[in-house]
Amino acid sequence: MSTIKPAPPAALPLRFATPIGGVAGTSFKPEHRPAILEAKPRRGFFEVHAENYMGAGGPPHRALEAIRRDHPLSLHGVCMSIGGPRPLDKAHLARFRGLVARYQPALVSEHLAWSTHETSFFNDLLPLPYTEATLACVCDHIDQVQEAIRRPLLLENPSTYLAFRESSMRETEFIRAVAERTGCGLLLDVNNVFVSATNHGYSALDYLADFPLSRVAEIHLAGHAEQADDEGDLLLIDSHDGPVADAVWKLYEIVIRRRGPVPTLIEWDSKIPDWPVLQAEAAAAQAILDRHPSAMPAGDRHAA
Amino acid sequence: MPPEAGSCFAASFAPALLDPSRRTPDVVTGPNGKAAGRRYDVYRNNVTVSLIDAIAAIYPAVQRITGTDFFRAMARLHVRSKPPTSPLLFEYGRDFPDFIAAYEHAQDLPWLVDVARLERAWLDAYHAADAAPLSPTRLVAVTPDRLADLVFIPHPAAHCLRSHYAAVTIFAANRDDAPVMRIDASAPEDALITRGELDVTVRRLPPGGAVFAHHLMSGRPLGEAAAAALEAASEFDLAANIAGLIEAGAFTSLCCGDPS
Secondary structure (H helix, E strand, O other): OOOOOOOOOOOOOOOOOOOOOOOEEEEOOHHHHHHHHHOOOOOOOEEEEHHHHOOOOOHHHHHHHHHHHHOOEEEEOOOOOOOOOOOOOHHHHHHHHHHHHHHOOOEEEEEOOEEEEOOEEEEEEEOOOOOHHHHHHHHHHHHHHHHHHOOOOEEEOOOOOOEEOOOOOOHHHHHHHHHHHHOOEEEEEHHHHHHHHHHHOOOHHHHHHHOOHHHEEEEEEEOOEEEEOOOOOEEEEOOOOOOOOHHHHHHHHHHHHHHOOOOEEEEOOOOOOOHHHHHHHHHHHHHHHHHOOOOOOOOOOOOO | OOOOOOHHHHHHHOOOOOOOOOOOOOOEEOHHHOOOHHHHHHHHHHHHHHHHHHHHHHOHHHHHHHOHHHHHHHHHHHHHHOOOOOOOHHHOOOOHHHHHHHOHHHOOOOOHHHHHHHHHHHHHHHHOOOOOOOOOHHHHOOOHHHHHHEEEEEOOOOEEEEEOOOHHHHHHHHOOOOOOOOOOOOOOEEEEEEEOOOOEEEEEOOOOHHHHHHHHHOOOOHHHHHHHHHHHOOOOOHHHHHHHHHHHOOEEEEEEOOOO
C-alpha cells in the first residue's frame, strides 16, 4: 500500500434500472475489451471475479470503469471462504465491501465453498460437509458479508466431486436453510447441478425440484469436461472451458419455465474464445429467457 | 462464531492438497461408499495447476526463457512449499525469484533471477495506486538556489532495479512471442519501472541513473542524489536523468526540503 492515499473514488452513477431482469450476460475478459467497447452498448451484463479488481489502482480499474459505464455489472467473489470453519478474513471483507461501494454492481455473489485453511490459500472452491455445525458457521459468515455490503448476497451452489462421511443433510436442504436463516438470495449454477448430480449419482431434476427456486436471482451456465472416477465411471469436471452442454441447456429451460426470467451468465474462464463465440452463447440463453416472459403459474412448489 | 464449526473437516481435507505423498483423507467418500481417490485428486489437480498457472501468469518471460516443462516443474516445487497466503493471486510469488536463485537446475541461467524480479516489479506497478505524475513545469518554477534541496515524492508504481546482467533487454525480448535476437547477457543493466497514463513501462537507466533514482525515490534531496550518482559514474548527466525520471512518471510531486 502506498503512503499517498488518494480519496476513495466516488461510486459510479447507475445508467440502468435494477433489478436488471431476464437478460443474459457473459464473464468480462480483458482480452474482449476492445471488441466490447467498439460495439454499441447492448442488452446484457458483465460479471467479473471480485479478486481481480482488488488492486489499489491501474489498468484493471480503468477497464472495469469503461465496461461499467454502459453495462450492468455482476460482482462475483471467489475467495471469501464462506464455507470454511475459519473466521472471515476481515481485510478481504473490507476490500469486497469497497468494490461494492465503488462499482454499485447490479448483482453480488459468492460461493458455498472454502479456499483458505490456516495460512494457506488454495485457489479452489473446496467442498464442505452439510451438518448443523457447518450450517451455523456458513450463516454466521453470510450475516457478516451482508452486514458489510449492506445488501443481500447471492450464494452459489457448488459443483463437487466427493462427499463428506459426516454430512447429515442434502445440499438443497442445507442451501434452503441458509437462505431462510440469513435472507440471502441464491445464484443457481445449472452446470454445477448437472456436474454434481452426475458425480454423486442423483437426479438433477430431483435436485432442482427441491431447490428453493423462488430465491434464485441469478443463474450460471458453463461448460464441463469428462473424466473417470476410481471405478472407471463418468466424473464431470466443472472446467468452464467450453460451450454449455445440451443437457444443461435443457435443465436451464426447465428452470426458467418454472422460475420465470432471471439474469443468466455464461461463464467461460479458460480456453477463452473470441468475443463473437461467447456472445453467441449469451444469445442462446437470451432466446430461452425471451421464450418464457413469466413463470409457470404453479411456480416454485416449495415457495414459502 | 459457532464453536468448533466442523473445524476438523478442513484440517482433515487440506493437508494432502499440496502433498502428493499423503493419502486421500478418510473423511471423504464417493457416492454409495465408492472410493474417493481420483475424486480427491481433482481438487489436488485444481489447486496445484491453478497455482502453477498463477506463477506462470506473473512470470511469462521466465517461462519463455526456460521453456514450459522446465518452468512448470520448477513452479510446482515452489507452490508446494510456498502456497499463497493471500487470496489475491497478483500478490503471490514474491519469493519465487529467491526460489529460482536457489533452484539447482537454474544455475546455468544466472540472469534469470533478475528477469523474475523485473516481472514481479512489473505486476506491482500494474496494480499500484493511481496518482497524477509530476508535471515538468513544476521543476522549471523552482529557483536555482533551492534546487539542491528539492525532495521528490515517488509515484506508487515507480520502482528501480539493478542487475549485473542485461536483465532489461532479456525481459523485454521475452515478454511477447516475437523472435529473440542474440543478447549479450553479461552487460549490466539498471531498470526503471513506472506506470504512465496507460500501462507499465520498463526503461533502462543511463550510467549513474539507478543510484540517482534510488536516492530520490528514498526521499533524499536532489543535491545529495546527484553527488552520489556522479561518484558512481563520472559521465552521469544530471539534466538528462532528472528530465528522464519526470517524463517516465517516477514522481507525483516535489517539495523544497528545508535544509535546517
